[in-house]
Amino acid sequence: MADKKDVASDPRALWLLRRVCCVFAVRRDKIDKFLQQFWADEQSCRALNTFLQEVEVPVIFFHHTSSGETCTAAVGDLPNLAQMKKKVLACVRTLPEAEIELEPGKRPRVVLVEFSKNMMDVINSYCHSVYLSVLMNPANQKGWSDLISRDLIDKFHSYLASLHVTAGLMRGQTLLPLPPREAVLDSTPGGGGVVASKQGPGPGSSATATSTSKDRVHVLEGAVVTWTKQVRYVLKQEPEHVFKDGKHPEPCAELQFWRSRASNLNSIHAQLQMEGVKRVLRFLEANKSTYVAPFSRKEVEDAREEANDNVRFLKTLEGHINTLLSETADFDELDRIFDIVFHVLLLIWRYSKYYNTLSRISVLIRQICNSLIAQATRFISGSSVFEMIAAGEARLPKTPPYNKQTTLQITTNQKQNNHGTAMLFLVLLATLRGLRVPRDAGEGQGVLVSQCEQHR
Known part of the structure; x- marks a missing residue:
């Protein structure tokens, strides 16, 4: 409280804050309210008092609040990205340990520098x-x-x-x-x-x-x-x-x-x-x-x-990817979304001029798998899955807890080929590697193999 009383009665503080009001374009009828709210913030008062009393502090920052009705002050800490979205004003001493003197005939040895989010463009x-x-x-x-x-x-x-x-x-x-x-x-x-040289024709003009x-x-x-x-x-x-x-x-x-x-x-x-x-x-x-x-x-x-x-081809995946990443998505629907994502990915591989190599496709497949893992960990931890697999509990009836059963079903679908997801994944990778996929995987999967071979 002592800092607040001291700085509020300091003419240098009022002089500085009036210039802050000018930079922040505070209307005249709003200046008193602006100052009152500033004085009400003990941390800002303490920072301003530190800058005025301790000459070894080189700079103080004033941050415009989101409401725009006042500002806050800080010393020692640079503005963060959130604060840079609003106006930031820095009061910098022009000389090391320079005093702020307001006597007639003397200039206050400080400069005000305004920062903005496009600061580098302004400097440039x-x-x-x-x-x-x-x-x-x-x-x-x-x-x-x-x-x-x-x-x-x-x-x-x-x-x-x-x-x-x-x-x-x-x-x-x-x-x-x-x-x-x-x-x-x-x-x-x-x-x-x-x-041509400014000296005009002469013995040294050619060399110049x-x-x-x-x-x-x-x-x-x-x-x-x-x-x-x-x-x-x-x-x-x-x-x-x-x-x-x-x-x-x-x-x-x-x-x-x-x-x-x-x-x-x-x-x-x-x-x-x-x-x-x-x-x-x-x-x-x-x-x-x-x-x-x-x-x-x-x-x-x-x-x-x-x-x-x-970009043109991957844009077709954007909506399905957003659904796959959504935290509000029903987990038992992810299996169906996974099928759709890989069907679109297969079409991209078939028709894209560039996104049709293993080095390109494999990156996206790894990231899709990361999404499935991230979604699964929202319902059950990875360590629990491996413990249940080791205990022979990977196949559970549809009884509570339902989230656990659904998670384990997703993780075992690659092995069981329940909805063709794993087969699509296998056919895609095998075709990219130039391998021939056997036709003894079932009627639906055989059709999928035929389609992929026709595309190829």
């Missing part, structure tokens, strides 16, 4: 449109040598490229950073990339132009190397990676993987059609650069076509 925009222009202005380079100026600008361009890539990754996209604008604009096909052309080739080759690494990273991603670290993903992970991959490759394809990228590649081809060959756009096109085709 500011750096490209504001800071780069300021840095490139010759008036701001007075007293710098050419070496220092060039080195600093090159490093800033590298930072901008990394920032551009990071902003894309946070949105789930692969953004190809363009080289400096001057290098791209000067890479005209007709000019061969050689720009050649040096400039080599520098431009070096810059553009660096950009192509970066693009090649980004594209290769995307192309080497495979659905099997979701099983790493002992994870047990379900079919929704497979559907999401191909959606993300298709979206990413479509984005890369669109960027490769941009005039700036084409101009860079044409210039390097004209200069016989060895870095153009590894950057194969055909690989991107092939992978893009496969991803879009797989």
Whole structure:
């Protein structure tokens, strides 16, 4: 309570909170209510008092509440994802251990920084449109040598490229950073990339132009190397990676993987059609650069076509998969849903241009099995199943407990072939491996074998 009284009477606290109200767009007639609710939160009062009294605390965060009627404050903890969905304001000391002084003629040594969920996009925009222009202005380079100026600008361009890539990754996209604008604009096909020296014709003009052309080739080759690494990273991603670290993903992970991959490759394809990228590649081809060959756009096109085709076919499974994953589904109906899922999967394997190999199908089958296991464990633990199998209790009459009996029936259906589920699973895998399935499994299963062989 002492902290609350102290901070409420501190003019620095009122000064800071009024600026918070301004950033959060609090109406004038709502400011008093905003402040009253803030003072009512002891944790926020304690955090504000800590920031004002302890100069070694560098920053305090103000989080807009979901109701929008007040805010909360915190020191030491960065905003989480839920808080970043609303406005977040940071008050940062401009110098280490700087005091906040409000006397006339003195500036409070703090700055207010607003954060948002698209913070990286905002930083990216500011750096490209504001800071780069300021840095490139010759008036701001007075007293710098050419070496220092060039080195600093090159490093800033590298930072901008990394920032551009990071902003894309946070949105789930692969953004190809363009080289400096001057290098791209000067890479005209007709000019061969050689720009005349400002000194005009003279003994050293040819050497200067050649040096400039080599520098431009070096810059553009660096950009192509970066693009090649980004594209290769995307192309080497495979659905099997979701099983790493002992994870047990379900079919929704497979559907999401191909959606993300298709979206990413479509984005890369669109960027490769941009005039700036084409101009860079044409210039390097004209200069016989060895870095153009590894950057194969055909690989991107092939992978893009496969991803879009797989998304189109796997979309037919989405409704059945959602039913299979539903926690409200009746467990004894899962056997029927399992049949439907594998029938659709068989049709996908038959008609899809790409999703018809064992390496592709096996991933989805493993995930479907994970779903069945997850659903079964909602009714009975895995250890109990094995104990009952060992005790010879796997086949139970339809008597209570019904959930236990149903669970055991599902787990033993693969062996009993009650509804053709296991046979469909067997035929599918056997056909993918090129094996011949025997016809002595029953009338219904024989028809299924014939259908699969006809498809094949």
